[in-house]
Amino acid sequence: MYFIILGVLLILLKLAEFGAVAEWSWWIVLSPFALAVVWWAWADASGYTKRREMDKLEEKKKERRKKNLAALGQEPRKRKI
Template identity: 60%
Template sequence: MAFVILGVILLLLKYLEVDPVAAWSWLWVLSPFAGAAVWWAWADKSGYTQRKAMEAMDAKKEARRQRAMEATGQVDPRKRKR
């Protein structure tokens, strides 16, 4: 996401002719978008994206389980596992 944001900022600066970006080649201005494409391809091939999604799902399940146990009185909410 950072590559895309940087690319949009550089694109706007080039379009609005703000120095020093106005003097840069279009290759340099558009290169963050290529970086984003490479990052997304690597993240998908390596399993990074799926691993992060699974970690987020596991965290949500654990929070939901904790809330359910506290609601039923099975666990004292002031005591936490370490």
């Protein structure tokens, strides 16, 4: 996502002819989009995105279990000091 944001920002700077970016080649300005494609290909091939998705689902499951136990009145008791 950061590569896409950087790419859009560089395109806007290039079109507005702002600063040094106005003199850069279009290949340099568009390179963050190529890096984003490489990142997504690696993330999908390595299973990185799937692991993150499964971690989020596991966290939701834990929160749902905690909420259901609290609704049943079986939440863990707090220690008295």
